[in-house]
Amino acid sequence: MGEVLGVGVTHYPPFSGTDADMAGLLRRTMADPGIPAEVKDPANWTDNARREWGDDGGATGAAEHREALIKGFEQVRAAIDDFNPDAVLIWGDDQYENFHEDLIPPYAVLAYPDLELRPWAQAGYSADMQGKPNVWDEPYNTTFRVRGRPDIARHLASGLLERGVDVAYAYKQAHHPGLPHAFLNAVLYLDYHRTGFDYPVIPFPINCYGRRVVSYRGFMSEIEDRRELDPPSPSPARLMQVGAEVARLCAESPWRIALLASSSWSHAFLCDRTWRMWPDTPADARLYEALVKGDLDVWRATTLADVEAAGQHELLNWFPLVAAMEALGRPAPQWSAFVKTEVFNSNKVFAVYR
Numbered sequence: 635m636g637e638v639l640g641v642g643v644t645h646y647p648p649f650s651g652t653d654a655d656m657a658g659l660l661r662r663t664m665a666d667p668g669i670p671a672e673v674k675d676p677a678n679w680t681d682n683a684r685r686e687w688g689d690d691g692g693a694t695g696a697a698e699h700r701e702a703l704i705k706g707f708e709q710v711r712a713a714i715d716d717f718n719p720d721a722v723l724i725w726g727d728d729q730y731e732n733f734h735e736d737l738i739p740p741y742a743v744l745a746y747p748d749l750e751l752r753p754w755a756q757a758g759y760s761a762d763m764q765g766k767p768n769v770w771d772e773p774y775n776t777t778f779r780v781r782g783r784p785d786i787a788r789h790l791a792s793g794l795l796e797r798g799v800d801v802a803y804a805y806k807q808a809h810h811p812g813l814p815h816a817f818l819n820a821v822l823y824l825d826y827h828r829t830g831f832d833y834p835v836i837p838f839p840i841n842c843y844g845r846r847v848v849s850y851r852g853f854m855s856e857i858e859d860r861r862e863l864d865p866p867s868p869s870p871a872r873l874m875q876v877g878a879e880v881a882r883l884c885a886e887s888p889w890r891i892a893l894l895a896s897s898s899w900s901h902a903f904l905c906d907r908t909w910r911m912w913p914d915t916p917a918d919a920r921l922y923e924a925l926v927k928g929d930l931d932v933w934r935a936t937t938l939a940d941v942e943a944a945g946q947h948e949l950l951n952w953f954p955l956v957a958a959m960e961a962l963g964r965p966a967p968q969w970s971a972f973v974k975t976e977v978f979n980s981n982k983v984f985a986v987y988r
Contacts, residue, residue, distance in 0.1 A: 726816025729852030877954025
């Protein structure tokens with residue numbers, strides 16, 4: 635019988651950059667002419683937002699935010715090292731990176747071989763790191779090897795199809811020469827101290843951006859920019875079903891597999907009810923409290939409309955994780971952390987289900 639570890643992290647792209655650039659998404663939002671001037675005036679912000687923003691456009695606040703994120707990644711990395719998995723399956727979003735107009739699957743298993751990746755040369759549009767310095771001061775052509783386990787990926791895809799989950803699969807990249815940033819950033823950040831990350835990775839992309847994945851290319855836009863929308867994402871309920879089946883397949887397999895959810899929670903640039911300035915912290919806190927308590931009825935009652943209204947599109951990556959852990963009798967994590975912010979686009983959550 636197999637063994638399963640559950641973990642959750644963020645893949646927040648500005649964490650790759652310097653502290654001076656970390657509030658760049660908010661600065662870009664503040665240039666939106668459709669947002670009222672009084673909303674963009676720091677004098678009208680909360681005390682916490684003004685503190686994070688400071689008098690240097692968030693650079694000082696970024697150092698504090700980075701420290702909290704480093705601690706979260708250290709906790710999760712320690713749990714992965716203790717578990718020593720045969721593979722790490724990552725649920726992450728594809729923001730018009732590997733999948734384009736020719737095919738947008740609701741979710742897929744990527745049975746890739748070992749890959750030689752250049753994160754700074756291959757940064758996709760949505761990663762927002764083109765031409766910017768990275769926090770490690772790594773050269774443009776820095777190469778990382780990310781190992782694959784196509785045999786395990788094929789086993790999971792086969793098992794899901796046999797159990798009525800109509801999952802897509804692929805053996806090679808479509809439009810992205812490397813890995814979309816939801817997957818690559820998770821690896822880079824779990825190796826923040828650059829000691830190496832040799833665990834094989836199985837990407838499991840989810841179409842989190844749904845109605846905005848092609849029309850807005852899975853990224854930010856001005857608030858008055860209205861376009862014809864795409865079909866929706868898979869529902870949270872369906873993704874919970876998928877996660878539960880993945881967990882059962884892993885538990886019945888001969889392997890040790892870590893299941894990892896890769897995303898921040900509500901994104902300011904997706905949340906109209908906060909004028910796209912701030913994440914929807916009340917919506918995030920509600921789900922986080924339920925996660926800590928193992929009260930997954932709250933998660934099951936959350937609709938796709940709820941997710942989209944809160945700018946929680948990427949939180950769809952966490953729905954299969956929480957259901958997977960519940961299916962294995964572990965509805966609540968042994969450790970978790972909620973990193974709250976207003977200035978740095980999104981609240982971040984870390985979790986470990988041992």
